[in-house]
Amino acid sequence: MSVFEHGFPFDPAYGRTLDQLLTLPAPAAPPDFDAFWQERYEAARRVATAPAVGPQEEERDGFRIFGVSFTSVGGLRLGGWLVLPGDGPAEHGFVIGHGYGGRQDTGDAVPLPLPRSAAILPCVRGLGARSRRPGIPGEADLHVLHGIGSRDTYVIGDCVADLWCAASALLELVPELARDPEPGEGGEAGTPGGRLGYVGGSLGGGLGALALPWDRRFACGQLTVPTFGDHPLRLALPGVGSGEAVRKYYRDHPEVLDVLPYFDAATAASRIRVPVLVAPALFDPAVPPPGQFAVYNALTGPRELHVLRAGHFEHAGGEQETKELAAERRSFFAERLSA
Template identity: 70%
Template structure:
């Protein structure tokens, strides 16, 4: 068990050892869980995203970074950034999700995990600076409750769709990222995905919900993913968005019916593509039991990097981050590189 000095009124390690964490399961899925998400995915794929690239904003680490806007479900126009190779054509593409609070720049997500890669870094609806929408709170405690009364109105479902539409926008901007058709072991060609996904915290949880239904992705990396094992999360105090959900649950216990459709661990049981998870032993914002539940449930090839802490500064953090970046490059080279 990892322990740090802190002033939180609860234990951000939640009394779990690594062995405890590795045995936390995913909740059972509602009977129509897959059908619900397949329908949401098909709706998103019908959207004409009409991406538009803005002026050059930065050039570094082998890419040129531009602003970008695109259309998502419900006709919502969102913004973000797109990174394109400074020289040559892109051979790979990444959709990069952000943490709660959005993003103000493309900054720490560049350089990309692979050379000759492009990426889209969307701001999902409600999140700054380029996803702000009237009526949707831009703070995590309000955002995570927006529309939570119904599975059909919950903002988290629309944020997942924003990631799918961002992938469509990137493929439209960089046509070479459409999957290759190559001979397979069975008669006929097999499509080889050209996209990877990166997501941390909020973006990790959204990614887990998005990935099972979208075969355009060939590999993913989720760091301290949220939304894992809601029934357990509701029992664990935290300093993140989960505390707002816990407060809502206290007055509205029926919300568990909605949350069961938005459980990242439940969704992970449907993820068959190779996935690297970085999960923390100590995390005041995203309880580690939920993070590990996502990893433990993965149905396909999986790798785990254990972090000492998440959402918390600590000695040795820079070294662990450098190790994670090296693992990320190696992982995507093995599973997405050609």
């Protein structure tokens, strides 16, 4: 029985206990999974992002906030926000992803997880106030299906590249953070080499899991209620989020099973070697908890778990949970991002 009263025609806990959720494995990777993503990453790194900063829009919590734009793969110009310390140089940097509701402003991303930090808050293509683009749906249930007929055209792959390009733009704008490891330094791909952290929830959590394995500029990451974990299981679980749109699409287009394995956040998580703090939920009508926990379970590098009672669902104690996660996030990054 659910621990929350709700009106959904399904159980957003999906009948699983925490012990059961912690046993769920990641799906096997396609044989060319690593090569596919490495090629996409290298293409994103070749992009001249040409970041442009607008006038200061706000100052609060010890940070100055500016509009920013940059170029991503395909020559698409995207927008977002640049956050800089109120005074003095930046000692840490963050790329902060957003959920499928898009990003309309900096919201609760400011204050940043650490003081004396800089961050870029990109709106990935098609979503948010500053990256709506003709031809890319802005509604979650349509956006998640855009280009899904092929692994080479699926919008999720380009959204991951948007995060890599956002990191490139941040490092160009805040050069004191730009320490790119030399070949062979720090071991295999995915080992820490700089002072960048990644933060993302829901869509941003899933995109982060897909992005982190290949980009050695990131020293660590924090993923909250990450989506896109364990697609085969997700296709069997009803929901109310973008995953439900994919599930319905699958019923009429079973061949999508040839595409989705390349965009499985749990499969990608098995390739991450940097420390990651994951905050999955036990109850979530939009992103099924089994998929969220599959992302955490797949991690083979240093990992930390912060279990939430619920995600994408207002509930008593939710504000306190948010505060507790924010405190753990601060501690996590303070330990792992060097000045």
